Amino acid sequence: MGSKLETLRRSAGGNVRESMGADRQSSAEQGGAASGPPARWQGVTKPKDAALIPVDRITNDPDQPRKEFDEEALRRLADSLKTRGQLQPIRVRWDEGSQRYVVLVGERRWRAARLAGLPALSCIVHDAPLDADERLMVQLVENALREDLKPVEQARAYRALMDANGWSGRQLAEELHIGQASVVRALALLELPEPVQEQVDSGALAPSVAYEIGKLPDPSQQAEVARAVVSEGLNRSEVGQVIQSIKARRPAPSPKPDPVTIDLGDGVSVTVRWRKATSIGLSQALRRALKLAQEQERDRGRDPDGTGEAA
Template identity: 35%
Template sequence: MIDDKKKPRRLGKGLSAIFGDDEPDAPAAEATPTGTPPLPRSLPTSYLTPGRYQPRRRFEAEAMEQLITSVREQGVVQPLIVRPLGDNRYEIVAGERRWRAAQAVQLHEVPVVIRDMTDRQALEVSLLENIQRQDLTPLEEADGYRRLMDEFGHTQEALANHLGKSRSHIANTLRLLNLPESVRELVESGSLSAGHARALLTLPNPEAVAEQIIAKKLSVRAVEQMAQRAKDGKPLTPAPVAKPRRVKAVAGGAKDPDTLALEADLSHKLGVAVEIVTDGEAGQLVLHYATLEQLDDLLQRIG
């Protein structure tokens, strides 16, 4: 249970609690006489325990292997944020993946910054650290936004301003929580993209369409077209994917078959219409999107 009943603070205050900036209600466990932030110190890995407010529900094996390799070669570079529990026990507020990687390579100690935090502050800092590092899945991110709003009183607009996200991104991400559990599990596992999931929200039977997406490898655009057909009262069958807009002639002639094939292949992989305009060695790669949802899915695909 969150034990801090104070009024909602600016979102950035949660991270300020880590470094000692402007946080009179969260005194540092190792504060210096001048009030400067506490310096990192080393603690045995056995003294640490996972945080109760960790927003991450899955630790992807491939990402963990990469982190383990990095820790094996360079050690834990960024200190963990912990808070004291007493009897040489400390709860991890931020950095559980680094702690797990350190254990995997049998490091006996890790660098930490110790802070006294209330349950409320620990939850806020843990959520913010993960969201700002973009380490969460779309649904973990959505759940983080929901908890920041429900438990700290933040608005969607405040979240957008402080996290550098668009207001529509916050709103669309939160909508993912309205999906059926079976579909959410497919998003969590990576079988469906966030763009697919948002398109499914408007369909009467998202579970059945989710199965079609996976079986037929449907693009986000195709699912959006299905949603539009459902809205118009038409059968839920995928509409043909729109072909890329063609350039009649480039450098005095029509496009060669290889260029056309490459356009089609890229269109299939990116889920949007692709146009390649060439003039000798130079040229342009043009991506055509029809909706902001489609653009958001494209941006996620290309990182």
């Protein structure tokens, strides 16, 4: 299982080992410490596939599975490149047809470098031939493990990796070393209506809440509940109650009302706050409050009007 992925990983690992001089003897070992280079250079070699490439000689891969890039995040990354420089090289391959280098991994950094006006980027050139499936696999693995991907975008990367390799969700979790439950929850987002997916990717709807909404069998109900969650600010627990109510075909509990303040005059006001979703309205809450206040007055030995001792 995962033979292609392991081969690509070993290839990438080889580049790292080579850049660190792991498979070579140091000059000190070969010719003696006296004739070797300074200590800071011993055992260190420059990777033969590293290059500083002009930004205008690099282009993006039109088949890259990642299609959306947040403009604000790109601007922040561009500012970082200007002030701190490039901290990690991108990975490219040479395309004979276009006579340009094509980004394999690191398109965000390339886009940000263009915004920042950098003349060149540090790159690792992948010289080994890659067919379309292998290129897709390299890009999907990188995308699937990124923390800055939008939830639905990451779910699509998971699905594409599974389809490309014939993996189950369990096998994908093993290959990427992530929890199987995370894969299950992510893939469930792909079953939601497109408007709900957009609410998730925009940040209006939490992925965990969207997962709960996905338990409803009817897409129109999913969309309706999602709209209610966003407009009324329901939390995951409240969404669970709504979903259970829909499944049981009973009225859903009312959402938690906003606090209400009533000015009684003479510098006195009464505020009613609801701590959870409930069917108790304002009038009922005030009647209960009045009853409790009267009981407290009696317990203190005064009549409800506060005019004297209770009879």
